[in-house]
Amino acid sequence: MTLAQLRTPAGAAALERAAVVVGAGPLVAAQSLRAAGFAPDLAAAALTQAGLRAAAVGKFGAEAGSMFFTRPGLEQATRRAVANRRAARLANSGVRVIADLGCGIGADALAFARAGIRVLAVDADPLTAAVASANVAVLGLDSLVSVVCADATTVDLSTVDGVFCDPARRTGSGRVFDPKAYSPPWDFVSALSTRVPRTVLKLAPGIDHALIPAGAEAEWVSVDGDVVEACFWYGPLASVPRRATLLPSGVLLTGSGRSGAPVGPVRRYLYEPDGAVIRAHLVAEFASTVDGTLADPDIAYVYADSVVATPYARCYEVREVLPFSVKRVRAALRERGIGTLTVKKRGSALDPEAFRRAMRLSGTGTATVVLTRVAGAPTALIVDPL
Ligand SMILES: C[S@@+](CC[C@H](N)C(=O)[O-])C[C@H]1O[C@@H](n2cnc3c(N)ncnc32)[C@H](O)[C@@H]1O
Structure with missing residues (x-):
């Protein structure tokens, strides 16, 4: 069963029906789709997609109901509020054309486009790139985003004035904590700013502070108190050494990240x-x-x-x-x-x-x-x- 089939009129009808019955449990839902005349493989694919769409509402709101996902793509996707904030900051910093290297299902690419930035979205995985393309089309952003299936390390960056990279931090056997195991590899990712000064990296919240480059800004973002990512802002994008951004309020705390607080007794x-x-x-x-x-x-x-x-x-x-x-x-x-x-x-x-x-x-x-x-x-x- 392919993504292309889900995007046909029959696929759209199956998805519409699946959205209604997906909460009834797998057996009842599958029977309901088959009773409505959908072939078993289309019914199964539509139900899987409907389940992913339901799970994606927390990250994408109601729009999740028309988007496409893979399970790993959804798990790794930046939630919309976080992506929008980053995109707005990049647009305000003058970035007009950005390469999104390892774009996944396109959560960040969509936010860049909505902030008015043109996007070259690249993913090495063919299905993931196809899903990103589908999302760009469904949300009417084709004029701003081109999705390419390629290895990011081979992409020509001479046409962009900004780079965003959110490297994969998972393998088939789980999460990867060592940046050396990131994909694209850390050596490539950490050198991007030497090619395009306006570079932003999205990294795991547990990233080692020793990896923060001199002169870069390191930001940690929380949503409702949960820390969801760290971000390194390079070159002209860096404004303070350390920043904490608390969403949904958007309140910031900034500083050097170096000084120790005074120590005293337990107080009231x-x-x-x-x-x-x-x-x-x-x-x-x-x-x-x-x-x-x-x-x-x-x-x-x-x-x-x-x-x-x-x-x-x-x-x-x-x-x-x-x-x-x-x-x-x-x-x-x-x-x-x-x-x-x-x-x-x-x-x-x-x-x-x-x-x-x-x-x-x-x-x-x-x-x-x-x-x-x-x-x-x-x-x-x-x-x-x-
Ligand atoms: C963490 S996800 C990106 C998620 C994305 N920012 C979002 O919010 O939807 C990382 C992506 O990088 C892709 N990737 C890994 N190695 C790559 C490479 N060498 N070139 C291009 N893409 C790569 C993976 O297929 C995966 O989709």
Whole structure:
């Protein structure tokens, strides 16, 4: 079953029917399509695509219902809000024609085009490139995007004034953490800015800070508190050494990423910075916004005497500070009549779920326990979210 068949009138009808019945479960849905006269292979392909479209709504909104996906292509695709923000920044920086090297199903390419940038979208995988083409056509962006199936390392970049590369970080056996295993390879990707100065790389949030090139900007992006990517902005695109971008609000925190926050005792309020702030090494910059200190130089919990409304962190009021011991924490929680416990940790090797079970609680109250270290010592804090 090919993508081309799904794009015929019969394929469109099968997709329309599949969208209605896909939630009924695989057997019922397949029977329903066959009863409507669709051939088994077309019915199966339409149902797979309908399932992918439903799963894609979180990343692409209602538009997912008319797009095409492969499973790996959807998993690796940039969500629309993140792609739009990057595209707007590139357009504002004067990029007019961009090469998207390893375009996948086209999530970033579509965003570039919508920001008015012409796109040369390249993917080495023929099906993935065909899916990107289909998405460009379905969304009416053919005049701005050409999709080419090729190895990115062979592409002529003399006609573009910007490059975006989101290398594949997965193999058949799972995620790849070592940039040397990226595809296209890291040596090629990391040298792109020497060919086209306005280069942006999308990388895994866990990218090693040692790989941030001198003069480049490293940005970490979170969506609803989950860190979704790191991005290196090169040459004229770099504006600050480190940036945390928190979506959907779009609020930014910037800084050098180098300074350490002051250290002090546990104070009345605990702030848990957004993951993008932590990954960008901007905890000191955040701490200064709440007049806060760390209780351990290596742990990104910030403590302060007052509550400050901040977009950069969640705030908790500290109720009790206990040197860590299962018995002591259990006794303290039982005394408070706690039955429902949320466990958070930073700087503790304990498994939060195993710890929660070990508390054997049966009360009616709720509480949050933070397992951490204070001046190097394992410590449990009983806190209330504000
Ligand atoms: C992480 S995905 C890109 C996702 C894309 N930015 C999106 O949001 O839809 C990486 C893509 O790079 C492609 N790729 C891997 N090696 C490549 C190469 N040497 N040349 C071109 N494409 C390549 C893979 O087929 C995959 O589709």
